[in-house]
Amino acid sequence: MAMRCKRCRGPVVIEVRRHNAAFCRDCFVHYAGQQVTRAIAKHHMLAPTDRILVAVSGGKDSLALWDILLGLGYQTDGLYLSLGIGAYSERSKQLCERFAAARGATLIVHDLANEQGYTIPQAAAQAARAGTAGRSSCGVCGLSKRYIFNKAALDGGYDVIATGHNLDDEAAVLFGNTLRWDTESMARQYPVLEATRPGLVKKVKPLYRLAERETAAYCVLKAIDYVIEECPLVAGNTQMRHKETLNQMEEASPGTKHNFLFGYLDRAAALLRRADGAELAECSRCGMVTQAPDDPAEAPVCAFCRTRARLVDGDARPLPITEVRAG
Ligand code: SF4
Ligand code: ZN
Numbered sequence: 001m002a003m004r005c006k007r008c009r010g011p012v013v014i015e016v017r018r019h020n021a022a023f024c025r026d027c028f029v030h031y032a033g034q035q036v037t038r039a040i041a042k043h044h045m046l047a048p049t050d051r052i053l054v055a056v057s058g059g060k061d062s063l064a065l066w067d068i069l070l071g072l073g074y075q076t077d078g079l080y081l082s083l084g085i086g087a088y089s090e091r092s093k094q095l096c097e098r099f100a101a102a103r104g105a106t107l108i109v110h111d112l113a114n115e116q117g118y119t120i121p122q123a124a125a126q127a128a129r130a131g132t133a134g135r136s137s138c139g140v141c142g143l144s145k146r147y148i149f150n151k152a153a154l155d156g157g158y159d160v161i162a163t164g165h166n167l168d169d170e171a172a173v174l175f176g177n178t179l180r181w182d183t184e185s186m187a188r189q190y191p192v193l194e195a196t197r198p199g200l201v202k203k204v205k206p207l208y209r210l211a212e213r214e215t216a217a218y219c220v221l222k223a224i225d226y227v228i229e230e231c232p233l234v235a236g237n238t239q240m241r242h243k244e245t246l247n248q249m250e251e252a253s254p255g256t257k258h259n260f261l262f263g264y265l266d267r268a269a270a271l272l273r274r275a276d277g278a279e280l281a282e283c284s285r286c287g288m289v290t291q292a293p294d295d296p297a298e299a300p301v302c303a304f305c306r307t308r309a310r311l312v313d314g315d316a317r318p319l320p321i322t323e324v325r326a327g
Contacts, residue, residue: 017254045204058092061164084119
């Protein structure tokens with residue numbers, strides 16, 4: 001017998017095996033909105049009066065997120081950061097602009113090259129020269145995004161930043177952190193990060209209950225045009241490898257990713273957060289929040305300012321790219 005929609009018994013367009021469910025078009029769109037509503041309610045992510053800045057990349061996740069939040073009636077503006085990755089960045093920006101224009105929504109555009117004096121390919125080339133290629137283009141990229149999103153939200157007076165991280169992203173990051181027992185990063189991985197002090201904006205991930213193939217399906221079903229090509233710098237990205245491994249396990253045993261992530265969030269995250277007592281300080285160069293240096297005599301300089309100094313001012317001191325606490 002042909003499969004029927006779990007909600008309305010209509011013809012199925014997508015199966016969600018981890019929930020033993022299948023949906024028709026309209027019921028799937030409803031399901032996606034419901035998962036986001038549940039995420040928002042469970043973690044008190046957003047209030048109706050909040051001004052929300054949605055970080056959009058032009059990819060399926062962030063555009064699906066913006067579309068769902070608009071549909072739920074939230075006050076959202078989009079933020080696109082141009083990373084200077086040639087045609088890929090141009091195309092991504094164009095798709096974000098088109099999405100916003102079609103909905104009468106506001107898109108704020110920032111540009112790494114114009115505002116900070118470097119592009120991600122330049123950072124990657126420098127990393128290759130220094131022999132640290134591989135982890136570094138994505139490392140600098142992630143660091144730059146977290147820093148600029150936070151700053152843009154502060155400057156624009158937004159209450160919260162929403163990002164399009166989905167279940168697959170979160171499971172892959174948790175998997176990577178677990179393989180290294182990086183408890184500090186694990187303690188910071190949560191669907192909501194409150195603004196624990198001035199200078200930090202609250203961050204939320206309303207898509208963490210939706211799998212990657214579900215956000216893709218949502219865009220296809222809602223005719224949202226998103227950038228399909230992969231970032232040309234993604235080769236060697238360890239998160240991609242972790243996703244592939246998790247996908248193999250998911251294939252053999254549907255629900256593996258869900259159980260891994262949700263088990264962590266429900267049972268282990270709070271323990272780690274309690275143990276993570278890292279002290280915060282103000283960056284002596286830009287004033288943003290950063291981790292306090294071990295040596296109290298040392299002036300705190302945030303990871304973004306250190307990286308930028310290395311890339312733009314040719315500061316050759318070897319400095320590790322660590323996460324900004326804001327991220
Ligand atoms: Fe940035 Fe790496 Fe993602 Fe490309 S793949 S956008 S460099 S994080
Ligand atoms: Zn700084």
